[in-house]
Amino acid sequence: MDWTLGTIALRALGVGFLMSFVVITGFAYTTLLERKLLARLQGRVGPERAGYIPLPRKGKKERKLLGGVLQPAADAVKLFFKEDRAPDMVDTVIYNIAPMLTVIPAVLILAVIPWAPTLLKSSPYPYFAIAPGLQVGVLFILAVASIAVYGVALAGWASNSKYAILGGIRATAQMISYELALSLTVLPSVMLAGSMNLNDIVVAQEGLWFFLIQPVATLIFIIGVFAELQRAPFDLLEAEQELSSGYNVEYGSMRFGMFFMAEYMKMISFSAIAAVLFFGGYRGPFVDQVPLLGILYLFGKIFLGLCLMIWVRASMPRLRYDQLMNFGWKILLPLAVLNFVVTAIGIVLHSEGILNLPLPG
C-alpha cells in the first residue's frame, strides 16, 4: 500500500471508526459490568432477566446463564424512547450541546492510545493507534482532560436549577484542583521515557513497568483519575442526598443517557491511559511476535482498571467537600511535586553515573 496523505486520512478514519465502535460497545457492557459487580460485592444478584439462557434444574427454579447480556440494549431502548423534554427557562443552545461536550472529550482521548505494535508491515508508523503521528500524546491527553469539565459545568449552568448549578460548580472546582496533581504524575513517565509520545513510553517499559519505579505517581494518578472522572469517592457533584443527582437533574431521555455514556467511556479511556503510562500498555508475553496480542493485553488491563474503579465505588464512602479540597491541595499536590522532583534528581544522578538505578535507557 502506498502511504499518501489520502490513505493516511482514510486509515485514520477507518481505525477511528473501528476503535470508537469497540469502545462504544464496550461502554455499554461496562455499565452491565458495574451493575453485576456492584451487586456481587453487595451480596445481590444484579440484572439477570434480560437475555438469559435458562438451564433447567430439577426441583428448583431454573438457573439463569449469562443473565443480563441484553440489559444494556434494553437500557438504550428505554432511554431512546423516553420523551425528550426540557424545562422552561433553560439556555436552549447550551442545554443541548452540554451533553455532547461531555461525550466528545471522552472519545477524543482514544485517538492517541497505542493499541498494539504496528499491525501492517507497510505502515509508516511503529504502532497501531488512531492518530499515531502526534508526537505529544501526553499533552494531548492533558489538554482533552482539561476541557472535559465544560460539559458538566455548562449542563449545570444551562439547566437553570439550583441543584444543577451547585453540581456544576463543584465539578469545576474539583477538576481544577485535581488536574494539577494528575498532570504532575504524568510527567515522571515522560521523563523516564524521554518522550511525550505514548508509544515511546510503552516501549520504554519493556521489562520494567513504570508502576514499579513510580509507585507514588501511580497511586496519585489513580486517585486523580477518580476525581477527574467524578466517581466515588469523589462523586460530590451528583451527591444524591444533597443535590438529588446534581448537574444532570434537569435532563431526561438520551441526553441524560449521554452523560452516562461519557462517564463510562471516560472510565475506559482513563484505564487505558493508566495502563499505557504505568502498566506497560500493550506489552505482554509474545507481543513482539504476534502484534495482535497487544490489543488483547491492553483490553485485559483496561478490564482490570474498570474492576478496580467499581470495587472502590462499592467500598469507599463519599468524601465531604472540605475533605476533598484539603486532600487535593494539601496532600496530593505536595506529594506529586515531591515525587516529581525526586524523580528528576534520580534520573540526573543515574545518567551521570553516580547512582545505579534500574531505569530505562
Added chain:
Amino acid sequence: MGHPIVFLILATVAVFAAIGMLTSRNAVHSALYLVLNFCTVAVFYLVLNAPFISMVQITVYAGAIVVLFLFVIMLLGADQLPKASSNGGLQYILAIFATAGLATALILQLSGFGDGTAKPESALDASPEAIGTLLFQDYVFPFEITSLILLVAMMSLIVFKAQKRKKQDG
C-alpha cells in the same frame, strides 16, 4: 502553512468567535466563544507544525483560565451583563476604524505591499525538545523572573484571603 482552505475555515471561525465574544451580552456565552477562539488558535499552531504550543494553548487557556472564568461567573451569578453605556456608539466607530487601519497595515506589510520590510520567520523547530532548550538556554532569565511573578501573585492571593477570614472572625 497547511492547505489554504484549512486556513480560511479556521480563520473564519476564529474571527467570528472573537466577534461573538465581544458582542454577546451573556457572560457564559462570551466565555464559550473565547474557548472556541482559543481552540481554533490551537489548531492554527498544529497546522504550523507546533503541536507542543498547540496543546499547551488548550490546556492552559481553554482548560484552566476560562474554566476559572466560568467558575467565577457561575458562583457570582453574574451571567447577564448590563446594557452598554450610552456613549457606546462613538466608541464602536472609533474601535472599528482603529481595527480596520491596523488590519490594513498588517495585511499590506505581510503581503509585501507595505512600506516596511516584512520579516518572514523561517520554519521553526517547535518540538518539545527545542522549546525546552530555548527556555533553559536563551530565555532562562525571563523564565526565572516569571517564577518570581507567580510567587508574588500567590502571596497576593494569600494576603487577600487571610485578611478576609480575619474580618469574618472578628
Added chain:
Amino acid sequence: MQFVEPTLNLSVILPIIILTFSTLLLMFVDFWVPDERKDITGWLSLFPLGGALTATFFQWDTIKGAFNSSVLQDNFSTYLSILYLITGMLSVLISIGYIRKRGHGRSEYYFLMLFSLVGMMLMGMANDLLIVFLALELLSIPLYIMSGFDRTDLNSEESALKYFLLGAFSSGFLVFGIALIYGAVGSTALPDIAEGIATSGTVGLAGIAMLLVGFMFKVGTVPFHMWTPDVYQGAPTSVTAFMSVGAKVAGFAALMRVLISSMGSMDEKWIPALAVIAAATMIVGNIAALTQTNIKRLLAYSSIAHAGYILMAVTASTKSDDGVGAALFYMMTYMFTNLGAFAAVMAMERFSGNKQLDLDDYKGMGKHNFAFAIVMMLLMFSLTGIPLTGGFVGKFYVFKTALEADLVWLVIIAALTSVVSAFYYMRVVFNMFMFDGEIDMPTVPNALKLVMAVAAIATLVLGVLPADWYTIAQNALMTTGG
C-alpha cells in the same frame, strides 16, 4: 537542538539575586515572628535592601551584559538601582509604624515591597522588550495588592481595583506593541530593534505607538492619568509614597532605554508626540491641582505634573547630550522631595475613623510644631522649584536640555505651569504660617522624623551644592551592548 549552557555573568544581576534571596529568607524568618510584633520583619527588611545597595555601589563604572545581553549593567542602570533601593529604604521606614497603626500589621507588605523593587531594578537593566514586560509585571502586581492593603477601607479597595484594571489594560497595550514590533523586526532585543525599526514601516510605527501608550499609562501622563488621583488617594499613604516615586521612575527608566537605545533613529516621529503629551501633562496636572482640597489628591496631581517635566527631559534626550542626565537628576530630587512630602502627610494622619486629610488641617501648624512646618515648607518649595532647593536645580537642568533640543514652546509652557503650581503648593505653606487653627497631631514616630530629615537635608544639599550630584547623573550613561 543541542543544549549549550548559557554564559551566566551573574555579577550583573548580583544585587537582584541578593535582594530576591534574602527576601525569600526573610519570609522564612517571618514564621517565627509573633503576629503582634511584625514591626520586626519591617526592620529586618532593611537588611536585604542594604545588601543590595552595597552590591550596587560596587557596580558603578562597569559595563556588562548578561543572558545574551538581555539585561545590561551600565551606569544608567546602576544609578537607577541606587535610587530605587534608597526609595525602598525610606519607604520601609515610613511604613513600619503606619502599617501597624492602621491595624493591618501583616509582614507580606514588606515582602511585596521588596519584590516590587526587584521589578523596578530590572526595568532599568532590561535590554529586551520581553524583560521590560516581565519586570513591569513584577513591579506592578505587588503594587496592586499593596494599594488594597487596607481592606477595611472602601477607598483602599477602590484604589486597588482601579489600579489593577487599568494596569492590566495598559499591560495589554504594551504587549500588543511588543508583538507588533516583533512582527515588524523579528526580535525583541533592543539592539536588533535599533537595526530594523527604521525600515519596519507602518506596523513598526503602530508598535511604537502602542508601546508608548502602555508606558504612558504606567507613569501616569495625560491623557492616561485618570487613575492616578483616585489610586493615590485611596491607597495607604505609605504605599502612595512608594509608588509615586518607584513606579514612576521605573516606568521612565524603561521608557528612556527603549526610546533612546532602540528607537533613536525614529526620533522625528516620536518627539512631537511626546512633546505634546508632556505639555498636556504639565498643564492638566498643575491646573487640576489648583482646586484640590485633599492633600493626597493634591500630591497626586502634583506627581502627574512632575511626570510631565521628566517627560520633557526624555523628549529632549536624543537631541541634547544632557537629556538623560537631566531626567535622572530630576528623578533624584523628585524622589527625596516626594517621599518627604508624603512622610509629612503621614505624620498628620489620624488613624481612627476614616477622615481624609485636608489642606485646612495644616492651619496653625507654624505655631504648633515649627520644625515640622519648616520641613514641610522646604519640601513644598522644592516641589514648586524655588531656588536653593533641589527642585529648582532639577527644573533648571530640564529646561536647559529642552532649550538645547529646540523645544522652546515646551519650555515656555513648563515655566508658566511652574508658576501656576506655586499657587497650590504655597497654599499649604500659607495655611501653616498665616492662619491659626486647632492642630490635632499625633506624636510623630522617630522613623518618620528620620525620613523627613533625610528628605529635607537631601533637598537642601541638591539645591545648594548640585554640581557633584549632577556630574554623577550625567555620567550615568546608557550603553547599547555589553
